[in-house]
Amino acid sequence: MRPVSEPGRTYAGAGVDIEARGRAVARIRELARETQGPQVLAGVGPFSALYRLEGYRQPVLVSSTDGVGTKLVLAQILDRYEALGEDLVHLCVNDILTAGAQPLFFLDYIANNGLTEEQKVRLVSGMARACRAVGCALVGGETADMPDVYRPGDFDLAGFVVGVVERDEIPDPAAVREGDVLLGVPSAGIHTNGYALIRDIFRLGKGLPREEEREILARPYAALGGTLGEALLAPHRSYYREVQAVRGLVKGIAHITGGGLPENVPRVLPEDLAAEIETARWTPHPIFALIQEAGGVSQREMYRTFNMGVGLVLVAAPERAAAVQAAVPEARVIGRVVRRRGPEGALLL
Amino acid sequence: MRPVSEPGRTYAGAGVDIEARGRAVARIRELARETQGPQVLAGVGPFSALYRLEGYRQPVLVSSTDGVGTKLVLAQILDRYEALGEDLVHLCVNDILTAGAQPLFFLDYIANNGLTEEQKVRLVSGMARACRAVGCALVGGETADMPDVYRPGDFDLAGFVVGVVERDEIPDPAAVREGDVLLGVPSAGIHTNGYALIRDIFRLGKGLPREEEREILARPYAALGGTLGEALLAPHRSYYREVQAVRGLVKGIAHITGGGLPENVPRVLPEDLAAEIETARWTPHPIFALIQEAGGVSQREMYRTFNMGVGLVLVAAPERAAAVQAAVPEARVIGRVVRRRGPEGALLL
Numbered sequence: 001m002r003p004v005s006e007p008g009r010t011y012a013g014a015g016v017d018i019e020a021r022g023r024a025v026a027r028i029r030e031l032a033r034e035t036q037g038p039q040v041l042a043g044v045g046p047f048s049a050l051y052r053l054e055g056y057r058q059p060v061l062v063s064s065t066d067g068v069g070t071k072l073v074l075a076q077i078l079d080r081y082e083a084l085g086e087d088l089v090h091l092c093v094n095d096i097l098t099a100g101a102q103p104l105f106f107l108d109y110i111a112n113n114g115l116t117e118e119q120k121v122r123l124v125s126g127m128a129r130a131c132r133a134v135g136c137a138l139v140g141g142e143t144a145d146m147p148d149v150y151r152p153g154d155f156d157l158a159g160f161v162v163g164v165v166e167r168d169e170i171p172d173p174a175a176v177r178e179g180d181v182l183l184g185v186p187s188a189g190i191h192t193n194g195y196a197l198i199r200d201i202f203r204l205g206k207g208l209p210r211e212e213e214r215e216i217l218a219r220p221y222a223a224l225g226g227t228l229g230e231a232l233l234a235p236h237r238s239y240y241r242e243v244q245a246v247r248g249l250v251k252g253i254a255h256i257t258g259g260g261l262p263e264n265v266p267r268v269l270p271e272d273l274a275a276e277i278e279t280a281r282w283t284p285h286p287i288f289a290l291i292q293e294a295g296g297v298s299q300r301e302m303y304r305t306f307n308m309g310v311g312l313v314l315v316a317a318p319e320r321a322a323a324v325q326a327a328v329p330e331a332r333v334i335g336r337v338v339r340r341r342g343p344e345g346a347l348l349l
Numbered sequence: 350m351r352p353v354s355e356p357g358r359t360y361a362g363a364g365v366d367i368e369a370r371g372r373a374v375a376r377i378r379e380l381a382r383e384t385q386g387p388q389v390l391a392g393v394g395p396f397s398a399l400y401r402l403e404g405y406r407q408p409v410l411v412s413s414t415d416g417v418g419t420k421l422v423l424a425q426i427l428d429r430y431e432a433l434g435e436d437l438v439h440l441c442v443n444d445i446l447t448a449g450a451q452p453l454f455f456l457d458y459i460a461n462n463g464l465t466e467e468q469k470v471r472l473v474s475g476m477a478r479a480c481r482a483v484g485c486a487l488v489g490g491e492t493a494d495m496p497d498v499y500r501p502g503d504f505d506l507a508g509f510v511v512g513v514v515e516r517d518e519i520p521d522p523a524a525v526r527e528g529d530v531l532l533g534v535p536s537a538g539i540h541t542n543g544y545a546l547i548r549d550i551f552r553l554g555k556g557l558p559r560e561e562e563r564e565i566l567a568r569p570y571a572a573l574g575g576t577l578g579e580a581l582l583a584p585h586r587s588y589y590r591e592v593q594a595v596r597g598l599v600k601g602i603a604h605i606t607g608g609g610l611p612e613n614v615p616r617v618l619p620e621d622l623a624a625e626i627e628t629a630r631w632t633p634h635p636i637f638a639l640i641q642e643a644g645g646v647s648q649r650e651m652y653r654t655f656n657m658g659v660g661l662v663l664v665a666a667p668e669r670a671a672a673v674q675a676a677v678p679e680a681r682v683i684g685r686v687v688r689r690r691g692p693e694g695a696l697l698l
Contacts, residue, residue: 041409046616047447047604048413052516053402060390061410064397065456065509067493098396107414109458109507142507144416147545148554149503156498158458158491160414160509167401196496205497255396267395
């Protein structure tokens with residue numbers, strides 16, 4: 001593991017700028033340290049990260065791991081590593097927020113072949129910023145240099161987060177009733193799912209010359225009010241503040257990732273209930289229409305691939321809906337819970 | 350995250366055998382479930398894994414992340430995925446054992462371009478077996494299909510483990526004194542560090558035809574009592590049993606990974622002390638001599654790249670050495686703690 005010392009890389013020897021690496025390691029440690037409170041124990045456990053857990057009656061540890069998928073291909077084309085580090089933290093943290101957890105600590109895995117020390121620092125810098133935003137300590141990581149597995153300049157990222165929640169404060173799907181309302185909170189755009197389809201449509205990461213790929217991404221679209229690249233690299237939004245605000249008010253929290261609304265909302269419902277979602281209730285970000293048109297993608301496929309403008313769905317009793325909206329002004333009712341009649345856990349109207 | 354549902358993959362659509370995938374997902378869930386005790390909460394938290402923590406006075410959470418490095422290239426050539434899954438768990442778990450932790454749960458990240466469903470199942474099967482061996486629950490994971498990032502058939506693995514230890518049971522480097530003894534526990538071979546160098550020497554993963562690579566690995570060596578491939582793919586040994594056995598007897602535990610003895614042993618010593626290691630005290634596995642000769646590698650470089658036959662080092666007061674050896678009969682004294690005189694934290698004699 002990375003933080004305390006970096007023994008795993010010295011043998012690479014030839015061609016490695018030891019001084020640049022030393023400076024990068026020092027900077028990475030500093031970035032990590034800035035995220036760490038007194039719960040993180042220093043000076044012990046040099047092979048691992050130590051986090052003191054205090055003040056919980058019935059602690060349940062909540063964990064998740066995920067990667068940014070091939071959004072990283074776009075970040076690479078446009079040299080936007082910091083934002084990608086933020087994406088990684090937020091997408092993992094959002095997953096554990098659905099269980100009502102407070103994020104405690106985060107670890108990252110960066111595998112690469114020839115990322116510069118500066119690029120690695122920028123990735124970690126983005127992670128550190130995102131960790132600070134959600135009160136989470138960046139406690140460790142691994143940077144694996146993998147010649148012959150990754151092509152020169154290529155890399156991959158995985159994140160791992162652990163949080164904690166009191167046993168009796170975990171949102172319980174069994175409490176969901178017919179007639180409960182579904183409230184959607186907007187996404188910032190694509191977030192981190194569906195990039196394989198997007199790259200197929202716009203021919204990104206498909207062997208075109210880098211300059212040509214940059215031109216595709218630099219193209220401005222009136223509907224977007226900016227370039228394609230800016231819209232596609234909009235960061236994965238964190239729902240930390242929103243989930244804190246609705247603590248105790250909701251019965252279920254769904255993070256809308258791969259599979260979209262139809263696959264993610266039913267995950268927080270009992271098996272005999274389904275989600276009825278009225279898609280006319282909100283207007284997705286124009287990037288979705290642009291993708292649909294450019295790729296000739298069906299409406300059904302769009303909703304099963306992308307979040308379509310809703311990144312988080314909250315399930316609440318009807319009498320709590322107003323309180324949820326007072327806590328999260330952006331939340332709007334997008335549907336309701338109905339009795340399940342067929343194989344589909346979600347009906348999109 | 351993988352375990353509860355697999356929404357993130359459906360849009361890949363064309364070319365994916367949905368039924369085979371469904372069977373693989375079911376099998377992976379079953380494998381994971383077999384590792385899970387009552388601490389793992391099911392039916393809640395569909396976007397994350399939930400683990401109930403009970404019975405600790407002053408719990409400290411100990412975490413680590415790591416990858417198998419380019420050992421995976423050799424596993425790929427010889428189609429040995431299960432063993433690689435075991436490697437991944439043991440190398441991560443060994444890291445947290447150094448803090449005296451009991452492993453609680455493990456998550457994996459598998460990124461790939463075109464691994465078969467069967468290969469994925471075999472990877473997870475190895476992980477599940479290793480998790481069971483150390484009383485750890487395999488609670489989650491992510492399988493990321495990454496076309497255009499990985500070449501067809503290529504993949505990468507990262508593991509994340511969380512354990513727990515009582516605050517006052519963490520081995521404390523500050524307790525180490527001049528004259529304390531260093532006891533080494535044998536490695537099973539290379540473990541998971543140094544494979545970039547090995548692959549350079551034996552031209553593995555360097556573009557030779559796959560058949561030729563298989564021939565290189567199938568070559569028997571009298572000194573090894575078997576083939577090169579068998580020796581190079583010997584599993585990363587778990588030190589779970591050994592660390593349990595010396596609980597309360599040792600002041601420091603070092604996992605000998607990248608950087609070898611010279612870089613890893615000093616990590617568990619105070620800054621004013623150093624490790625004096627008598628290399629004549631043990632005989633490394635013959636694979637190390639074979640690599641050294643085939644590659645013309647210096648003795649110094651060998652000790653800084655490989656574990657050289659010692660996978661774990663225990664630091665104990667001299668009067669405890671006999672008790673440590675009674676608990677771990679394989680452990681043998683390989684050196685002692687001395688006052689530090691120069692920049693080196695370890696002196697190899």
